[in-house]
Amino acid sequence: MDYVKPGQMLESLIAMGEAKAQLPVSQKLVRSGMAGAILGCATTLAYTASVQTNMPIAGAILFPIGFVLILLLGLELVTGSFAALPPGRT
Structure with missing residues (x-):
């Protein structure tokens, strides 16, 4: 593993x-909407799996x-913007 x-x-x-x-x-807007949809599907899938099993x-x-998919697809979540935008604007 690289350091x-x-x-x-x-x-x-x-x-x-x-x-x-x-x-x-x-x-x-498009990226954040798609990220929200994926996160909603991941939540529904997790809840369904918990209830059924x-x-x-x-x-x-x-x-x-869901978070891995959002990251791999390069979509936008507000939490990532909170971390990345402040150092980028200085």
Whole structure:
């Protein structure tokens, strides 16, 4: 496993923040809407799995899949913007 130095991590966070700040509003709206839909589906899937199996751990295992999909597809969540935009705008 490669080690990422804190300075390199900060540089990539700044670059990501600058790229997000330059996106047009229409792109942000589409990406955030799709992320919300995926997160809603992941929540429904996790809740259904928990209820049907009567094991809450099943839902706890399935729910993060939604976040992974959002990350892999490059969609927008407000929590990611809170972390990336402030260093990118300085």
